[in-house]
Each structure stands twice: as structure tokens, then as C-alpha cells.
Amino acid sequence: MATQHETGRAAKAPGRIGQALLRLLMRRATVIANERLSDRFRLITLEGPALAGLDWVPGQKIQIAMGSAFVARTHTPIEWNAEEGRTCILGYAHGDGPGSAWLQGAVEGDGCDLFGPRGSLDVRAMPGPLALFGDETSIGLAYALARTGRAITCHFETQDADGTALVLDKLGLGDAALVARRADETHLDALAATLPDLAASGASFVLTGRAAGIQRLRQALKRAAVPAGRVATKAYWAPGKTGLD
Numbered sequence: 001m002a003t004q005h006e007t008g009r010a011a012k013a014p015g016r017i018g019q020a021l022l023r024l025l026m027r028r029a030t031v032i033a034n035e036r037l038s039d040r041f042r043l044i045t046l047e048g049p050a051l052a053g054l055d056w057v058p059g060q061k062i063q064i065a066m067g068s069a070f071v072a073r074t075h076t077p078i079e080w081n082a083e084e085g086r087t088c089i090l091g092y093a094h095g096d097g098p099g100s101a102w103l104q105g106a107v108e109g110d111g112c113d114l115f116g117p118r119g120s121l122d123v124r125a126m127p128g129p130l131a132l133f134g135d136e137t138s139i140g141l142a143y144a145l146a147r148t149g150r151a152i153t154c155h156f157e158t159q160d161a162d163g164t165a166l167v168l169d170k171l172g173l174g175d176a177a178l179v180a181r182r183a184d185e186t187h188l189d190a191l192a193a194t195l196p197d198l199a200a201s202g203a204s205f206v207l208t209g210r211a212a213g214i215q216r217l218r219q220a221l222k223r224a225a226v227p228a229g230r231v232a233t234k235a236y237w238a239p240g241k242t243g244l245d
Contacts, residue, residue, distance in 0.1 A: 026065055026113035027051060031106045032086075037167045038160075040136070042091045042103045046112065052085030058144035059123060062087070062116035066098040073099035074236075077117065078143045090140035090171075094237065121234045123150075126204035128230070131155070133191060133217055134209035135181075136164060137236045141208060143171050153198070155191055157181045157213055188213060192220040204230040211235040 027050035035043040056077065063072040075089040093100035106112075121141070123130060129151035132142050135158060142154045154176035158164040161180045168176050177194070179187045195217070198205070205221060207214045214233050221231055 026115050029087075029112055029114055031110040031112065032108055034106045034108070037090075037170055038163045040093045040163075041139075041167050042093070042106075043088060044091055044103065044106060045086065045088045046114070047084070047086045049085055051080075051087055052082060054080070054082050054117060056080035056082065056087075056117045057122060057124070058148055059121040059141060060117040061120035062089070062114045062118075064102070065113040065115070066102060071098070072115065073102070074120075076120065076140045076144065078140045079147065080117065090143065092136040092139075121206070121208070121232060123204070123206055123232055126206075126230060126232060128202040128204050129153070130206055131194075131198045131203040132206040132208070133213075134207070134236075135213065136209075138209040139164075139168065139171070139173065141206075142173055142176070145206075146173065153177075153203075155179075155194060157187055157191065157210070185212070185216070188216045192217060195220050195226075196224055199224050199226050199230075205232070207231065207233045209236050211238040 027048070029046040029048040029051055031044060032047045033043075033045040037043055059076065061074050061076055063074050065072050075091060077087045078090050080087045091103040093103045102112075123145065130145060131153050132138065132145065133155045134141070135156055138156060142152070146152055146154075154173060156164065156176055157179050159181050161178045165174070165178060168174050168178075179190045181187055191213075195205075199221070205217075205226065207217050214235055218231065218233060
């Protein structure tokens with residue numbers, strides 16, 4: 001994922017206890033690049049000896065501390081070079097909270113503390129091609145899964161279809177289907193309409209991103225009698241909430 005929808009002040013510097021917990025629980029990394037893909041999308045590369053030699057599976061998450069071991073924002077790495085000790089995240093800034101401020105303000109040489117990688121969403125046992133449904137926060141996961149060579153189709157709801165399309169093109173995901181998000185949620189009908197044909201083709205479904213969108217599509221899959229073993233869900237954010245995965 002990218003980051004939860006958030007508002008609030010920037011994170012404060014950690015106190016003595018917080019610093020001790022960061023050293024104990026977290027891995028230290030350094031920002032070596034922060035590429036601006038659009039107003040809200042950032043491609044951030046992290047590097048450090050603590051990131052080397054780790055096993056990583058596409059779909060796993062990391063949590064980056066926002067000045068405290070108790071305040072972190074969750075991201076889905078898009079790749080991981082265990083030999084070089086390097087990973088990349090595609091971040092999407094929702095609001096003006098500490099996570100969004102870090103995404104937009106991190107510069108080369110900045111240090112950060114992260115926890116992981118660890119389990120979040122594992123699709124390796126799911127049969128057939130994958131049909132991924134989500135939003136801006138799901139694009140990093142889509143990129144990571146596409147790089148495994150697995151057959152995958154992507155369907156995203158988005159606040160800015162033109163801007164999101166440009167980012168997808170830069171990432172080689174230009175064939176993804178996009179629908180513009182509407183306040184009355186009727187745009188989800190267009191996404192749901194694609195489900196029966198995909199189900200008939202034997203696809204497995206990966207539903208991520210906004211909690212309300214996931215719920216609507218999950219209900220449509222139940223009505224289509226898609227077996228639970230062919231559906232994986234992970235809510236990354238909901239308006240006004242933090243702490244989701």
C-alpha cells in the first residue's frame with residue numbers, strides 16, 4: 001500500500017524511550033532517492049546494511065516509523081534487492097498528516113526506521129490468473145505482482161484518472177482499467193460488472209485499497225458464488241482512519 005488517509009500534525013521527534021524502542025525493533029535505512037511521479041505519487045528508494053540478506057515475498061509490508069515506534073505508516077515494497085540491501089516503495093499521499101509529509105518531504109540522505117518485511121498479503125497459493133482491484137494505494141502491489149511473471153489484470157478506482165494513468169504508464173502498467181471515483185459510489189458498479197466474466201475464466205481476485213470499495217466488490221463476488229479460496233482482501237485505508245494495514 002501507500003499510506004492511509006490521514007490528517008494531523010507532523011510527528012514529533014522520539015524521546016529517550018522511543019529512541020530505545022526504535023533501535024530495538026526497527027531496521028535503519030537511508031533514503032537514496034525520492035522521485036516525484038505526480039503531485040501525490042512518490043517513488044522512494046531506501047538502502048542500508050540492515051535491509052540486506054532478508055527474504056521478501058511480493059505482497060509483504062513494511063512499517064516506517066514517523067518519529068516513534070508507536071506511530072508508523074505501512075507500505076508495500078514494490079521490489080527488494082537483498083544482495084544490495086535496497087528496497088523501493090510507491091507512496092501515495094492522501095492528506096496532510098505525518099505519513100504524507102514524509103513521502104513528499106524525504107530527501108536523499110535522510111534516515112528512517114522501518115519494521116519488516118513481514119506478512120500482509122500472500123497470493124502464491126491462489127489458483128489461476130489474478131484480477132487485482134483497488135485504488136491508488138494498490139498500484140505498488142500490482143507492480144510487485146506483475147514483476148513475478150504471474151498473469152494479472154488490474155482495475156483501479158481513482159480520484160484523478162488522468163494523473164493516475166500517467167503514473168501507471170511510467171510503471172509499465174498502462175493496460176490497467178481505471179474508473180473515476182464518484183461520491184455516490186456508483187462507479188463501483190462498473191468494476192463489479194467485470195467480475196462475472198473474470199470469475200468464469202478461472203481468475204482469483206485480490207481486493208485491496210479503500211475499505212468501502214473492497215466491501216462492495218466482496219459482496220458481488222459472493223453473489224457470483226466465487227469460492228473463498230479464490231478471494232483475498234486487504235483494506236489499506238478508510239477515510240478518517242489510520243492504523244489499517
